[in-house]
Amino acid sequence: MLGQKAFLSGNEAVAAGVRLARPHVIAAYPITPQTTVIERLAEMVEDESLKAEYLHVESEHSALSACIGASAVGARTFTATSSQGLLYMAECLHYASGGRFPVVMMNANRSLALPWNIYGDQRDSLSLLDCGWIQVYAEDAQESLDLIIQGYAVAEHSDVLTPMMINLDGFVITHTYELVSLPAQQDVDAFLPPFRTVNKMDLDHPMSLAFTAGPAYNQAFKQLQHQAVLAASKVILETEERFGQLFGRYYPGLLETLFCDDAETILVTLGSVAGTVRPVVERLRSLGERVGLVRIRYMRPFPEAEIRKALSGAKAVGVLEKDISFGYEGTVFTNVNSALMRAKVMPPRLLNFVGGLGGKDISAIDIERLFLRLKSPDDGETVEFI
Amino acid sequence: MGNRKEKRISIRELSDREFFYGHKACPGCGGSLALRLALKVLGERSYAVVPAGCMSAVGFIFPQMAFTCNAIISTFPGTASMLSGVAAGARALGIKDFHAVGFAGDGGTADIGFQALSGAIDRHDKIIYICYDNEAYMNTGVQKSGLTPLRARTTTSPAGKRLKGAVTHKKPMFEIVAAHGIDYAATASVGYPLDYLRKLDYASKVDGTSYIHVFAPCPVGWGYDTSDTVSVAKNAVDCGLWYLAEFSDDKFTLNHKPAAFSSVGDYLLGQSRFHHLGEEDVKDIVAQRDARWSRILREWSFCDQ
Amino acid sequence: MNYPVRQKSFKPPKDLAEYPVGTAFPAGHLVETNASWRSLRPVIDAGKCTSCRICWLLCPDGVIHNTKPEGLDIDYDYCKGCGICAKECRQKAIRMENEGI
Numbered sequence: 033m034l035g036q037k038a039f040l041s042g043n044e045a046v047a048a049g050v051r052l053a054r055p056h057v058i059a060a061y062p063i064t065p066q067t068t069v070i071e072r073l074a075e076m077v078e079d080e081s082l083k084a085e086y087l088h089v090e091s092e093h094s095a096l097s098a099c100i101g102a103s104a105v106g107a108r109t110f111t112a113t114s115s116q117g118l119l120y121m122a123e124c125l126h127y128a129s130g131g132r133f134p135v136v137m138m139n140a141n142r143s144l145a146l147p148w149n150i151y152g153d154q155r156d157s158l159s160l161l162d163c164g165w166i167q168v169y170a171e172d173a174q175e176s177l178d179l180i181i182q183g184y185a186v187a188e189h190s191d192v193l194t195p196m197m198i199n200l201d202g203f204v205i206t207h208t209y210e211l212v213s214l215p216a217q218q219d220v221d222a223f224l225p226p227f228r229t230v231n232k233m234d235l236d237h238p239m240s241l242a243f244t245a246g247p248a249y250n251q252a253f254k255q256l257q258h259q260a261v262l263a264a265s266k267v268i269l270e271t272e273e274r275f276g277q278l279f280g281r282y283y284p285g286l287l288e289t290l291f292c293d294d295a296e297t298i299l300v301t302l303g304s305v306a307g308t309v310r311p312v313v314e315r316l317r318s319l320g321e322r323v324g325l326v327r328i329r330y331m332r333p334f335p336e337a338e339i340r341k342a343l344s345g346a347k348a349v350g351v352l353e354k355d356i357s358f359g360y361e362g363t364v365f366t367n368v369n370s371a372l373m374r375a376k377v378m379p380p381r382l383l384n385f386v387g388g389l390g391g392k393d394i395s396a397i398d399i400e401r402l403f404l405r406l407k408s409p410d411d412g413e414t415v416e417f418i
Numbered sequence: 419m420g421n422r423k424e425k426r427i428s429i430r431e432l433s434d435r436e437f438f439y440g441h442k443a444c445p446g447c448g449g450s451l452a453l454r455l456a457l458k459v460l461g462e463r464s465y466a467v468v469p470a471g472c473m474s475a476v477g478f479i480f481p482q483m484a485f486t487c488n489a490i491i492s493t494f495p496g497t498a499s500m501l502s503g504v505a506a507g508a509r510a511l512g513i514k515d516f517h518a519v520g521f522a523g524d525g526g527t528a529d530i531g532f533q534a535l536s537g538a539i540d541r542h543d544k545i546i547y548i549c550y551d552n553e554a555y556m557n558t559g560v561q562k563s564g565l566t567p568l569r570a571r572t573t574t575s576p577a578g579k580r581l582k583g584a585v586t587h588k589k590p591m592f593e594i595v596a597a598h599g600i601d602y603a604a605t606a607s608v609g610y611p612l613d614y615l616r617k618l619d620y621a622s623k624v625d626g627t628s629y630i631h632v633f634a635p636c637p638v639g640w641g642y643d644t645s646d647t648v649s650v651a652k653n654a655v656d657c658g659l660w661y662l663a664e665f666s667d668d669k670f671t672l673n674h675k676p677a678a679f680s681s682v683g684d685y686l687l688g689q690s691r692f693h694h695l696g697e698e699d700v701k702d703i704v705a706q707r708d709a710r711w712s713r714i715l716r717e718w719s720f721c722d723q
Numbered sequence: 724m725n726y727p728v729r730q731k732s733f734k735p736p737k738d739l740a741e742y743p744v745g746t747a748f749p750a751g752h753l754v755e756t757n758a759s760w761r762s763l764r765p766v767i768d769a770g771k772c773t774s775c776r777i778c779w780l781l782c783p784d785g786v787i788h789n790t791k792p793e794g795l796d797i798d799y800d801y802c803k804g805c806g807i808c809a810k811e812c813r814q815k816a817i818r819m820e821n822e823g824i
Contacts, residue, residue, distance in 0.1 A: 056511060089499060090533055090537030091533060094498075097492065101499070102507030102510070103507070104490050109503075123493050131745055230744050233465055233504075238485075238486060238751070239488055240478050240488075240747070240748050240749070241746060243479070243491065249742075253746065256739055429776050429779075434725045439784070441784070450784070454784075480748060481735065481752060483751060487750060611780055645809065647783070
């Protein structure tokens with residue numbers, strides 16, 4: 033059954049997706065540019081179009097801590113944050129994943145202080161890549177909404193039981209309005225059954241949760257956690273297939289490729305920048321240039337095999353990211369490079385472009401320049417700032 | 419409440435069931451006694467939230483689980499926020515007749531957990547927050563907390579030639595919590611168990627946030643014999659350095675007024691953390707006690723429960 | 724039973740599949756005792772004991788039980804020998820005996 037269409041910002045699309053997913057508990061603390069998500073959710077709770085407990089917590093740490101507590105009695109939970117707020121949650125991020133509490137959280141990608149800045153880059157979430165969460169990066173409002181609904185199905189899957197961070201580029205996605213298809217509630221209810229778990233406190237069968245495990249046992253829990261995030265790869269594909277059948281929108285798995293089958297020069301990126309790269313690639317293609325695009329959707333689990341496959345025939349690959357690990361290179365580049373090195377399928381040229389920090393504009397002209405740059409034989413610096 | 423008399427729980431009425439058993443707390447631990455008694459009153463439909471600290475470290479070491487009711491370790495700052503989440507989750511799932519009860523130490527309450535506690539009280543969330551106060555970070559080896567009393571020696575407030583232990587006062591948590599307009603707050607001591615049990619029973623019936631601050635001595639950190647925990651906790655009240663009181667309906671009530679204070683010097687010098695104190699130091703502490711008590715007697719009503 | 728007892732049959736997990744889901748494990752699951760912590764053992768003199776149970780009330784470990792008709796019974800598996808019971812007993816019905824170690 034078809035739902036309605038609405039003109040929504042990325043944040044509003046997220047809120048609409050959350051309402052459709054029927055969480056029991058929402059705990060939220062405001063931070064720009066996440067605020068309109070939690071404002072819309074508060075309105076939905078007020079007008080009872082969403083039946084949820086809405087906790088006005090006093091910090092992001094408490095927001096996630098409360099979600100973990102609610103998840104620990106078997107409730108479905110949602111929170112949203114950004115930037116400094118995500119960092120303030122850091123302890124709870126590891127707590128949620130270690131305890132296997134499938135919280136779904138939206139993060140509005142935003143620069144980190146200092147200097148202060150409210151605009152988009154991805155240093156917030158990428159600096160927390162190792163916190164054990166599934167990390168996905170949306171490209172537009174529709175995908176954001178769909179990822180919220182799919183996110184619960186993936187995170188709560190018994191093979192996964194891992195929290196999920198859905199990243200939207202601050203302002204560029206969170207505040208840009210688009211026409212969005214809203215799935216019908218009964219279809220979402222059919223797609224997303226109520227959360228069931230044994231990993232909870234239960235008055236009929238008392239449990240001890242979030243316990244200590246000493247050196248003899250601790251690593252086993254970490255291995256299980258690793259297995260769970262790896263297992264998410266398959267669950268994501270199955271979930272997208274099921275979603276496509278119900279709602280007619282199919283997603284391409286952990287990453288999306290454009291013209292990579294015969295491309296000589298490929299740009300790898302993630303998030304909203306892909307929306308800038310795509311028309312450039314299409315235009316250069318129309319001029320006969322064999323260029324391509326890889327849009328990484330999921331950073332964890334990392335699409336290792338898919339990266340190898342997409343880049344195996346390329347002569348030059350550039351990784352463009354809004355992130356840097358100071359003193360070395362971009363984190364996305366490190367991950368892509370590692371996937372290629374392990375498979376010994378190194379393209380002759382592999383460059384790391386870093387741009388968009390603190391919201392610095394990345395234009396179509398910049399992208400064309402990067403494709404030109406990839407053709408030049410100069411290996412240049414480890415990181416090239418654009 | 420106010421001047422109304424509440425029914426006391428007698429020993430005979432108290433549940434025979436043990437909800438905190440086989441734990442690894444040090445012998446004579448006041449905190450574990452406070453926790454054990456609380457769960458006896460609150461019962462099997464309790465969700466206990468215990469932050470990083472002594473009670474979590476001794477109660478959940480896989481595969482040895484000392485809580486027999488539902489229990490979860492929270493992050494160190496997250497006792498109150500996790501309690502709120504547990505309560506909200508259970509409510510949203512339609513679970514009825516439960517208690518979400520937290521057990522945090524003095525540092526976990528007055529220092530790192532203070533912000534989340536303040537938030538929960540502000541929301542009037544229906545939770546019971548119990549601070550077991552042993553006056554220092556004991557789990558990490560007796561470091562000074564915001565509830566370490568003036569001049570107590572800890573490993574981070576050593577007593578030397580220049581400084582005589584802690585240079586700061588114990589934060590007045592009971593009054594800080596009350597200033598939020600909390601639904602119910604009380605102080606207690608494991609040295610006055612029946613008073614503590616009555617307050618737990620009262621808290622269990624409050625439709626809102628309850629805070630109980632229970633004085634819970636630590637033989638290892640304070641330096642006294644393990645058998646003296648209850649008597650030290652009683653002496654603290656008898657000498658006036660701790661007090662038994664309640665706050666509800668915007669009113670403070672003192673529950674216990676010693677006819678004459680017992681010796682502060684005997685209380686202090688019976689613990690090695692105060693062995694460095696001289697006569698003048700004790701006099702100072704007595705003067706501060708008297709100033710506090712004159713204010714308490716002036717401003718609070720009295721109801722001996 | 725009002726209190727848990729040691730699970731003698733417990734076998735530690737050998738491979739990953741035997742581990743719990745998440746970090747959730749049955750409450751009140753004891754695999755070790757605390758008896759070795761004790762250097763003094765409380766012994767109740769049944770002749771003096773009035774079963775007022777103040778010792779039970781004040782025991783941090785909750786090991787003094789009222790489950791036997793002949794009087795209070797101490798669970799020596801989990802008594803740590805702190806001596807609070809002996810100190811607080813108004814009848815002086817509990818003495819602390821050396822464990823002889």
